[in-house]
Amino acid sequence: xSSLLAQDVASETRGVRAVLIALALVVLLLVLLLxxxxxxxxxxxxxxxxxFAAVLEPDARAAFALTLTVAAIAVPLNLLFGxxxxxxxxxxxxxxxxxxxxxxxxxxxxxxxxxxxxxxLLYGAHGWFGPWLxxxxxxxxxxxxxxxxxxxFVTFPFVARELIPLMQEQGxxxxxxxxxxxxxxxxxxxxxxxxxxRWGLLxxxxxxxxxxxGEFGAVSVVSGHIRGETNTLPLHVEILYNEYNFVxxxxxxxxxxxxxxxxxxxxxxxxxxxxxxxxxSHRH
Amino acid sequence: xxxxxxxxxxxxxxxxxxxxxxxxxxxxxILPLIxxxxxxxxxxxxxxxxxxxxxxxxxxxxxxxGAAALAALxxxxxxxxxxxxxxxxxxxxxxxxxxxxxLPIALPTAVAGIALTALYASNGWIGQWLEPLxxxxxFTPGGVVLALMFIGLPFVVRxxxxxxxxxxxSVEEAAATLGAGRWLTFRRVILPAIGPALLTGVALxxxxxxxxYGSVIFIAGNMPYQTEIAPLLIVIQLEQYDYVGAAAIxxxxxxxxxxxxxxxxxxQGWARRRMGGRL
Numbered sequence: 001x002s003s004l005l006a007q008d009v010a011s012e013t014r015g016v017r018a019v020l021i022a023l024a025l026v027v028l029l030l031v032l033l034l035x036x037x038x039x040x041x042x043x044x045x046x047x048x049x050x051x052f053a054a055v056l057e058p059d060a061r062a063a064f065a066l067t068l069t070v071a072a073i074a075v076p077l078n079l080l081f082g083x084x085x086x087x088x089x090x091x092x093x094x095x096x097x098x099x100x101x102x103x104x105x106x107x108x109x110x111x112x113x114x115x116x117x118x119x120x121l122l123y124g125a126h127g128w129f130g131p132w133l134x135x136x137x138x139x140x141x142x143x144x145x146x147x148x149x150x151x152x153f154v155t156f157p158f159v160a161r162e163l164i165p166l167m168q169e170q171g172x173x174x175x176x177x178x179x180x181x182x183x184x185x186x187x188x189x190x191x192x193x194x195x196x197x198r199w200g201l202l203x204x205x206x207x208x209x210x211x212x213x214g215e216f217g218a219v220s221v222v223s224g225h226i227r228g229e230t231n232t233l234p235l236h237v238e239i240l241y242n243e244y245n246f247v248x249x250x251x252x253x254x255x256x257x258x259x260x261x262x263x264x265x266x267x268x269x270x271x272x273x274x275x276x277x278x279x280x281s282h283r284h
Numbered sequence: 285x286x287x288x289x290x291x292x293x294x295x296x297x298x299x300x301x302x303x304x305x306x307x308x309x310x311x312x313x314i315l316p317l318i319x320x321x322x323x324x325x326x327x328x329x330x331x332x333x334x335x336x337x338x339x340x341x342x343x344x345x346x347x348x349x350g351a352a353a354l355a356a357l358x359x360x361x362x363x364x365x366x367x368x369x370x371x372x373x374x375x376x377x378x379x380x381x382x383x384x385x386x387l388p389i390a391l392p393t394a395v396a397g398i399a400l401t402a403l404y405a406s407n408g409w410i411g412q413w414l415e416p417l418x419x420x421x422x423f424t425p426g427g428v429v430l431a432l433m434f435i436g437l438p439f440v441v442r443x444x445x446x447x448x449x450x451x452x453x454s455v456e457e458a459a460a461t462l463g464a465g466r467w468l469t470f471r472r473v474i475l476p477a478i479g480p481a482l483l484t485g486v487a488l489x490x491x492x493x494x495x496x497y498g499s500v501i502f503i504a505g506n507m508p509y510q511t512e513i514a515p516l517l518i519v520i521q522l523e524q525y526d527y528v529g530a531a532a533i534x535x536x537x538x539x540x541x542x543x544x545x546x547x548x549x550x551x552q553g554w555a556r557r558r559m560g561g562r563l
Binding site: 011012016017020021023024025027028031032033034035036038039042077080081083084085087088091092094100102103104105106107108109110111112113114117118119120121122124126127128149152153156172175176179180185189207210213214215216217220221233234235237238241246249250253256257259260261263264265267268272281 | 293294295296297298300301302304305306308309312313314315316317319320323362365366368369370372373375379381382383384385386387388389390391392393394395396398399400402403409410433434437446466491492494495496497498502514515516518519522525527530531534537538541542544545549
């Protein structure tokens with residue numbers, strides 16, 4: 001009886017509840033879901049034949065291949081960085097550690113356009129290293145290496161910020177035990193540390209990959225927009241849209257939307273099934 | 285020197301891991317960011333000020349900062365509502381809605397941009413209903429706010445949600461037994477408790493909105509002095525090969541971004557102390 005009473009005084013009446021749920025529903029459906037529905041509706045407006053023609057057309061296929069290539073380079077690079085940074089930060093004490101943690105997050109607070117600009121200023125024709133690069137016939141800006149660099153910048157913190165809190169929670173006890181039993185450093189890492197952080201690692205890589213494949217602003221600045229060469233999927237969407245080829249633009253956009261849905265599905269699955277193995281902030 | 289005794293650590297790899305992290309961060313993040321400041325200031329302070337404080341640039345900051353602030357403010361209300369409903373109530377489809385909250389983070393910004401434009405253009409699903417009412421959102425500053433609302437909502441929800449979930453119900457019960465109604469309890473007990481987290485979420489949404497590009501340029505209309513955001517102005521300067529001009533505007537935006545980042549860090553420290561180390 002007492003628990004029933006407590007529930008009553010500290011919660012809303014049925015009517016208020018219903019109104020609040022309805023309001024939240026309207027917000028989420030109107031603000032978030034409707035744009036997603038619009039993408040697929042516009043993409044399929046003229047039927048499946050038009051849709052597949054737009055998705056399978058050579059420039060779209062080249063953009064798809066480039067997007068996969070860029071993610072396949074940028075994500076492992078940031079994975080390696082994330083592991084190294086988390087190992088140093090979570091397992092050891094050193095001075096200016098908090099400064100380092102703050103610096104890792106910096107790319108998140110920098111405009112994507114600036115993320116592209118910084119590499120143009122360094123490696124562009126009029127950039128710091130521009131003349132030297134031209135002498136040696138190396139192309140970075142308006143070429144694939146520039147796209148990889150800009151993508152690496154914007155996805156820089158994802159894996160590290162996932163692993164740091166998780167590895168801090170786990171501490172260094174298990175590793176110390178393995179080492180004292182005679183395991184080598186690498187054996188300890190692969191047999192003890194990695195199995196303990198695998199789901200958190202996957203979580204970070206998942207978000208890192210979604211951003212890497214979908215990045216627009218940073219890539220747009222360094223790409224040069226050469227169709228079939230330096231055009232990623234998001235840039236291809238923009239080109240088609242600006243040519244008033246709306247069905248094709250939304251068809252290509254729908255591929256990216258499917259990627260986003262897949263990412264959300266796997267993310268929710270990890271939060272639901274492997275909550276214990278994720279950093280505390282994702283356990284809800 | 286004898287006083288500094290280095291104890292050999294049983295766990296290997298510290299120097300390797302830290303060294304690699306610092307090197308990689310230097311190459312990818314630090315050096316390029318230094319280049320912006322160096323380039324912006326290369327010809328002295330005068331050209332930087334001339335471009336960064338030109339009338340067109342100031343109009344662009346006003347739009348970028350103003351729209352980001354307004355969107356963050358609206359999201360503070362919507363975000364608390366959504367977080368509240370997701371944490372406190374159980375209803376069918378709740379988990380699906382919870383997953384949906386992260387959509388703006390997962391959806392590429394260009395996709396969001398063209399989708400919102402399609403919805404709010406004068407012949408769009410929503411735009412056609414607003415136009416007779418005299419409300420135009422696409423290709424106006426209102427469109428910029430709308431895009432930034434879409435982008436910023438998850439930041440508010442996701443920072444408020446865990447704090448709300450951790451909030452003990454006993455304080456609310458105490459408030460109720462002392463005669464407070466639910467609304468009074470919310471304002472005087474719950475809101476102060478989630479305050480730091482809410483502010484952090486709003487600051488995160490604001491920081492993201494200020495620099496946002498992909499979702500905005502499609503719906504903004506991009507008219508100089510009216511609907512031209514600051515990141516777009518950087519792109520325009522670059523297209524004219526005006527590197528100093530582009531760097532100048534970038535310097536202004538970076539300084540503001542770093543100030544917000546600092547504020548977020550202070551806020552999070554405050555929130556942690558308020559929650560008694562439970563965050």
